Structures are given as structure tokens and as C-alpha cells.
Amino acid sequence: MTEVVAEQEFKQSKWSMVGKDPYSMPIEEIDLSHPGIWQANEYLPFLQRLREEDPVHYCKTSAVGPYWSIMKFKDIMAVDASPQLFSSEPTVGIVDTFEEFTLPSFISMDPPKHDDQRKVVQGVAAPANLKHLEGLIRQRVCTILDSLPVAEEFDWVRQVSIELTTQMLATLFDFPFADRHLLTHWSDAATAIPGRGSVIQNMQEKGEAIQECLAYFTRLWNQRVNRDGGNDLVSMLAHDEATKNMPPTEYLGNIILLIVGGNDTTRNSISGGVVALNENPGEYDKLRADHSLIPNMVSEIIRWQTPLAYMRRTATVDTVLRDKQIKAGDKVVMWYASGNRDEEVIERANDFWIDRPNARQHLSFGFGVHRCMGNRLAEMQLRILWEEILQRFHKVEVVGKPERIYSSFVKGYSKLPVVLRPL
Amino acid sequence: MVSILFIEHDGSKHPVAVDTGGSVMQAAVSNGVPGIDADCGGSCSCATCHVYVNAQWLHKLEAINPTEEAMLSLSTDRQENSRLSCQIPVTEALDGLVVTTPKFQF
Numbered sequence: 001m002t003e004v005v006a007e008q009e010f011k012q013s014k015w016s017m018v019g020k021d022p023y024s025m026p027i028e029e030i031d032l033s034h035p036g037i038w039q040a041n042e043y044l045p046f047l048q049r050l051r052e053e054d055p056v057h058y059c060k061t062s063a064v065g066p067y068w069s070i071m072k073f074k075d076i077m078a079v080d081a082s083p084q085l086f087s088s089e090p091t092v093g094i095v096d097t098f099e100e101f102t103l104p105s106f107i108s109m110d111p112p113k114h115d116d117q118r119k120v121v122q123g124v125a126a127p128a129n130l131k132h133l134e135g136l137i138r139q140r141v142c143t144i145l146d147s148l149p150v151a152e153e154f155d156w157v158r159q160v161s162i163e164l165t166t167q168m169l170a171t172l173f174d175f176p177f178a179d180r181h182l183l184t185h186w187s188d189a190a191t192a193i194p195g196r197g198s199v200i201q202n203m204q205e206k207g208e209a210i211q212e213c214l215a216y217f218t219r220l221w222n223q224r225v226n227r228d229g230g231n232d233l234v235s236m237l238a239h240d241e242a243t244k245n246m247p248p249t250e251y252l253g254n255i256i257l258l259i260v261g262g263n264d265t266t267r268n269s270i271s272g273g274v275v276a277l278n279e280n281p282g283e284y285d286k287l288r289a290d291h292s293l294i295p296n297m298v299s300e301i302i303r304w305q306t307p308l309a310y311m312r313r314t315a316t317v318d319t320v321l322r323d324k325q326i327k328a329g330d331k332v333v334m335w336y337a338s339g340n341r342d343e344e345v346i347e348r349a350n351d352f353w354i355d356r357p358n359a360r361q362h363l364s365f366g367f368g369v370h371r372c373m374g375n376r377l378a379e380m381q382l383r384i385l386w387e388e389i390l391q392r393f394h395k396v397e398v399v400g401k402p403e404r405i406y407s408s409f410v411k412g413y414s415k416l417p418v419v420l421r422p423l
Numbered sequence: 424m425v426s427i428l429f430i431e432h433d434g435s436k437h438p439v440a441v442d443t444g445g446s447v448m449q450a451a452v453s454n455g456v457p458g459i460d461a462d463c464g465g466s467c468s469c470a471t472c473h474v475y476v477n478a479q480w481l482h483k484l485e486a487i488n489p490t491e492e493a494m495l496s497l498s499t500d501r502q503e504n505s506r507l508s509c510q511i512p513v514t515e516a517l518d519g520l521v522v523t524t525p526k527f528q529f
Contacts, residue, residue, distance in 0.1 A: 081468045081490070115496060126499040127527030360462045360471075367468035369493050376529060 015063045022046040027054055031062045032069055032335060032408060033094050035193065038309065039406045044350070047071065047338040056324040064095050067312075067331035068324070073342040073363065075321060076334040079313060081368040083110050086313035086332055088370060093409065094312050094333055103253030107261075111369055116242040117254065121233055122373040124172055129231075130380055133171070137381060140167050141388045148420060153399055156416040160385075161270040168381060169262045174232035175220070186213040187263040190256050191410050198406070213259075214252045221251065233258055265307040266378045268412025270385060271402075272305030273297075275416065276352040278398040283354045291390055297354035298382040303362035304352045309337040309411045311366060336363040337411060395421040425518045429456045429474075432526040441513055447522065448472040448509035458524030465509040470494040471528040472508040473501075477521035484511055500525050 016036035017025075022045040030046055037043045050057050050071045057069040070076050079086050090096070091108050106117040123129060144163055148154065162184055170180040188199040189209035200206045217234065224230055225238040237243045237254065246254075277284040287293055313332045318325065326332060340363050341349040347356075365372035372378070389396060400417035427450050429437040439454040451459040451472075460471035467490045476484065481504055487495065491510045495501055508522065 077463065077466055077468060081466060111493060115493070118497065122497065123499050126529050128499070358464075360460055361464050365462075365469075367463050367466065369497060371469055376527075 013063070017046065018042060022049050028058070028060065030057065031059050032310075033059070033062050033064045033067065033333070035406045035408045038408045038411060039404045041404055043337070044341065047335065047341060051338055051342060056322045056326075058324070065331070067094065067333050068326055069338075070321070070332060070334045071338040071342075073339040073345040076336065076339040076363055077367050079321075079332060079334050080311075080366055080370070083369060085316055085319055087316050088114070088311075088313060090314070092311050092313070092370075094310065094331070103256060104250045105253035105257035107257050107370060108253075114369060117246075118369075118373065120240040120243050121236055121254075121258065124231070124233055124236065125374045125377045127376050130376055133377075134380065134384070136171065137168065138384050138388065140164065141381075141384050145388055145392055150393075150420045150422055153417055153419050156274055156396065156418045157267070157271050157413050158415075161267040161413075161416075164270065164381065164385065165263050165267045168266075168377070169259060172233055172258075172262065173220075174230070174234065179216075182212075182216065183259055184263065185209060186256070187259045190260055191264060191407065193406055195406075210252070210256070213256065214248065217252070217255050218248070261372070262374055262377070264410050264412065265372075265374070266381055268307040268405075268410070269302050269305050269378065269382055271413040271416050272307070273301040273382065273386070274396050274398060274418065275402055275413070276301060276304050277396075280352045283352055284395065287354055287386075288390065288394075291387065293354050294383055294386050294390075295379075296356065296359045297386065298379050299359035299362065300352065300354050300356050301382060302364045302378070303340050303346075303359065305411065306337040306340050306362075306364050307411055308364070309408055310335045311370070334363075336366070339363045392423065393420045394423050397421055425513050425515060425520075427513070427517070428519075428521045429458070430521065430523045431458050432524060443513050443515060445513050446509050447474070447511040447513060447517075447520070448507075450513055451508060451524075456524075458528070459508060460528045461509060463509075467491055467494060467507060467510055470498050470507060473498055473525055473528055474506055474508045474522040475502055475525065476504045476506050476511075477523070478504060480517070480520050480522075483516055499529055500527065 015031060015034040017034060018036040018040045030050060032046060037046060050069060055071040060066050070079055087110050088108050089110055106114045144160060148159060166180050166184045169183050170177055175183060186209055189206050192198045192200050194200050194202045194206060220234045221238050224235045287297060310333050315326050315328050315330045315332055317328050343349045365375045397419050399419050402413050403415035405412050405414050424440040425443055426440050429451055437456045439450055441450040446465060448459060448461050448465055452461055462471045463469035491507050494507060495505055
């Protein structure tokens with residue numbers, strides 16, 4: 001009960017910018033790290049003002065301490081491509097003590113250790129492997145879509161977005177299919193801020209979920225470590241020289257990285273595409289008239305949604321960016337959600353435009369050595385899903401207000417009420 | 424003008440002629456050659472303009488710099504003649520260059 005009260009206080013805390021006018025407040029007081037404006041879907045004008053007036057912005061006081069915000073597309077690319085100046089260690093989360101990121105995993109390591117560990121697992125999501133998975137993904141998409149109620153309201157997030165991504169993840173881990181909901185739970189628990197409306201109520205529950213995850217995956221490791229072959233992620237980690245002797249915390253860290261990376265992100269792009277098409281009926285018409293637009297639309301959905309709002313780096317040396325003095329040790333946050341709306345690089349950046357030229361040139365996957373290793377898998381899942389939706393339904397119609405996640409990192413939906421309109 | 428021949432993994436040929444000054448990646452993209460995604464737009468930050476350079480041309484290219492090496496080393500389809508085409512400037516010396524595009528960009 002005390003946790004619930006604490007959470008309510010946090011939401012109404014002095015840090016929240018919900019309801020404030022982004023253009024009349026002192027610019028130095030703008031704090032993008034607080035989840036309030038992200039959940040309330042009020043973040044875009046704050047991003048725009050910073051891009052226009054202070055694209056390398058210093059927030060001196062916030063609930064998570066001082067940090068720099070990098071707002072422009074090209075600056076974000078420059079930071080992302082300079083791991084020697086902007087380190088991913090000790091964490092890529094904005095909160096230094098954020099539970100899931102205190103576990104070591106290759107997303108929060110610099111080269112060369114990052115490269116060694118990433119190489120072990122990235123093949124699973126490489127295009128050559130995906131070719132083999134395409135048929136299975138399509139079959140699962142069809143099963144899910146054919147089981148949905150028609151002309152009756154249901155929650156798209158739970159019945160499609162979560163179901164599809166969780167099934168995919170279970171396949172990549174060769175995880176017992178009947179237990180697959182555990183993957184969703186661990187993923188949500190790892191990134192959740194405890195409290196009301198969250199999947200976990202307090203830090204103890206969060207710790208329990210993560211311990212349960214470790215115990216389960218340790219069993220899988222033990223089953224597979226002495227068994228030859230296995231193209232699943234657990235076998236790959238257990239067999240490769242670079243990872244087979246990793247300590248349990250590092251194994252757990254990498255497992256949670258792969259679960260979160262493969263779960264939250266695609267899930268929210270699956271939901272985001274439905275939201276975007278409903279807000280832009282002209283684009284939905286274009287799509288119905290020409291299914292060959294799907295691959296381009298998939299990139300546009302991923303840009304428009306930007307399922308992870310930022311990645312954080314830490315300056316390794318004193319450095320200057322747009323005349324701003326960044327000191328060694330400073331937190332530097334690359335706001336992908338802002339760079340993806342930067343008119344200087346992206347034409348009509350706030351429009352959802354399914355036949356946009358150069359749609360692939362967006363920041364949602366990051367750039368440089370940490371670029372998303374699941375990007376092709378995500379694109380394939382979205383492509384197949386929309387191919388099959390268009391075969392079955394005239395419209396996936398949003399019939400209620402989407403509920404957004406209370407997070408400035410995971411940018412997505414907890415609920416999306418829809419009704420399917422048949423062809 | 425400098426002639427460059429792009430060969431797809433299935434053998435389809437795409438000859439192009441471009442001015443010097445740009446990159447081999449830009450030569451492909453501006454001429455609609457398939458198989459080059461160039462997601463980062465030429466910043467050596469994504470490895471989706473990966474090509475295999477025909478052996479006789481390899482020694483005419485500048486050495487791989489550390490950034491290109493970092494990106495190439497994370498490619499699952501890297502071979503000895505792998506390069507990122509955004510890092511190959513088009514010069515007169517490369518007139519006649521032949522490169523093959525991989526089956527997949529990753």
C-alpha cells in the first residue's frame with residue numbers, strides 16, 4: 001500500500017511537466033527524463049522547442065540527476081558513432097541504478113568486449129537465418145489473426161502485439177512454448193517503474209521476477225551446455241568461447257537484454273502502426289490500394305513510433321558539441337524520438353507518410369557498433385503481419401483512447417482497444 | 424565519368440557511370456542499383472552498404488579505417504574482400520571497378 005501511495009506522489013511530483021506549456025517555461029527547466037509527458041503523449045512540443053532553441057541541452061536538476069540531451073538527428077549520429085568519446089558503460093539507461101541495466105550485458109559494454117559477446121548471438125537475427133523463420137512467423141501470424149473476434153472490441157496490445165512478439169522470442173530461445181508468458185512478464189518487470197498500473201508493485205517484486213528469470217534460464221543452460229548443436233540463443237551463449245564462462249550475472253544481463261530487445265520494441269511498433277494508420281486515414285487508403293507499400297511503411301512505422309525514446313552514453317573525456325562543454329563523466333542522452341522528427345534531415349518529419357522517400361534513414365535502431373541486431377527480424381515480423389492483416393480485414397479500427405506506458409525509455413502502449421472491420 | 428559494375432548475388436549486372444567525388448555507395452543509390460540499403464546515409468555507422476570488391480581492385484582502395492573495421496567486423500557475412508561502399512570514394516583510378524552485392528544487408 002505504501003508503494004502505491006509513493007507512486008501516486010511520484011506521478012504528481014514537482015518533476016512532472018504534464019500540462020505545462022513547453023514554450024513559456026524557462027528552457028533550462030525542461031526535463032525530458034520524467035515519464036509523465038511521455039505517458040500523457042505531450043512530449044513532442046518539448047522536443048521541438050529544444051531542437052529549435054537549444055539542441056544540446058543541459059538539464060541541471062532532475063529526479064535522475066544532471067544530464068545532457070542531444071536533440072538533432074546529425075548530432076545523435078555523431079555521438080552514437082563515437083564510442084571512444086561516448087561510452088555505453090556503465091549503463092545505457094538514464095537512471096544510474098536502474099535495475100536491469102546494472103546487470104552487465106553487451107549493450108552496456110564498449111568494444112572490444114561488446115563485439116566479442118554480440119558476435120555470439122547476432123547470427124540468430126541475421127537475414128540468412130530469418131529466411132528459415134519466415135514461414136513459421138507467417139503461420140503464427142495467421143493463427144493469431146484467425147483467432148481474433150470480428151466486429152467486437154478487444155485489446156490489440158494483449159491479443160496481437162504481445163502474443164506475436166512473445167511467440168517469436170520463445171522460438172529464438174527455444175523456450176518451452178507453454179511457459180512463454182513468463183518471457184513477457186520478465187521483460188515488463190525488467191523495464192517497469194513499480195507502482196499503480198504497473199506489472200509490478202514494488203522493487204521486491206521486480207527482484208523476484210528477475211531471480212525467477214535467472215533460475216529458469218540457468219536450468220535451460222544446464223540442459224543445453226553439454227548437448228551438441230542448438231541454434232537457439234541459450235545454446236549459442238553456452239557453447240561459444242567468448243561467453244561460455246561468463247558469470248551468472250552476465251548471463252542474466254544478456255538474457256534480459258535479448259528478452260527486452262526482442263519484446264517491448266517490436267510489440268510497440270505493432271501497436272504503433274495501428275495507431276498511426278487510424279490517425280492518418282488517407283495513408284490507410286493508400287495502403288489498401290497498394291500492398292507493395294508495406295516494406296516502406298514498416299520503416300515509416302518504426303520511425304514514427306520510435307519504440308525506444310533514447311539511449312544514454314557517458315562522456316569519457318571533456319568534449320565540445322555545438323559550443324557546449326561536455327565534461328568527462330557527464331550523462332549524455334541521445335533522444336532518438338527527437339532526431340526522428342528533425343525537419344533538417346527528415347522531410348515533413350511529423351507526418352506519417354507510408355511512401356516516404358528514404359524511409360530507412362531513421363534513428364530508431366541506433367547507429368554504430370550498438371545498432372539494433374534485431375532490426376531485420378523486427379521489420380520482417382511487421383511486414384508479414386501487415387501482409388496478412390490486409391488479406392483479412394478492411395480496417396483495424398481504434399475505438400478507444402490508447403493507454404501509453406509510464407516511461408521515458410520504452411515508448412509504447414499498454415492498451416489499444418480495437419474492432420476489426422472485415423473486408 | 425567513372426564506370427562501376429555492380430553484380431548482384433544472383434549474377435544480375437548493373438553498370439553505372441558516375442562523376443568522381445561521391446562514394447561507391449552513392450553511385451549505387453543514385454542509380455537505383457538494388458542490394459544497397461545505406462540506412463545511415465554514408466556515415467560508416469550501419470554496415471548496410473556492404474559489398475565484395477573484385478580481387479583485382481582491392482589493392483587500389485585505401486586501407487580500412489578503424490571505424491569501418493568496427494562495423495565490418497559485426498557483419499555476419501564478412502569475407503576477405505568485404506568493404507563498406509560508403510567508404511570508397513569514386514576516383515579516376517577506380518574506372519572499371521567491379522563489386523558484388525551480398526544476398527542480404529544486415
